[in-house]
Amino acid sequence: MMPGLDPRALKKMMKQMGMDMQDIPASEVIIKKPEGGQIVIKNPQVQKMKVPGQGESFQVMGNATESSEIEISQDDINLVAEQAKVPMEKAKEALEKAGGDIAKAILSLERK
Template sequence: MFGGGGGGGLNPRKMEQMMQQMGIDVEDIDAEEVIIRTEEYDLVFNDAEVTKMDARGQETYQVIGSPEQVESGAAGGADAGADESAGTEIPDEDVELVATRAGVSEDEARDALEDADGDLAAAVERLE
């Protein structure tokens, strides 16, 4: 992408300086597992290298590793039963927003959000 011919490109420090000048922030993420879920199968990357690049508000994630292809929905199954709420964790701010908007208790708002898979508009619509 950058660099001229010959010598194999830019050194990493120069590349980082150029990216910062263009407003691109790069962050390494210490990921234990990455799952890409499709209708047909799941791709599971164990100990993948993950880099997040933020270019003026547009976030891009790069995953480097060799995935294992498993049956759709099978990925994360061993840990999902132990901590099932981790995948459906509803932020308190969302609960408060739905409760205020629909005029209901926070418990009712949380239940509606869980039923709507975290979709704020759908939860409010169900409660109104």
């Protein structure tokens, strides 16, 4: 919010301009970076704003931690191993090389 401005007045003003803002309950927000790694925001305050003709935008506030490691769940490993018909170790390696992208990992294993 803007300092010195009543939150109710701001919401009213935004509504008059056709903007709609709503709070989104979330326990964690993860931003995956294209070069690998991720930003994790725990217990965030998330707001979604719809602007006519502009689509939606999200505002996320909270304490962020950056990680160069990508967390790969056992479910993801199982799925890749099953779909590509490879051992779990190969599935995990493929997921790590693909930056956690399941589809990319399966495709890379099927090409071999």
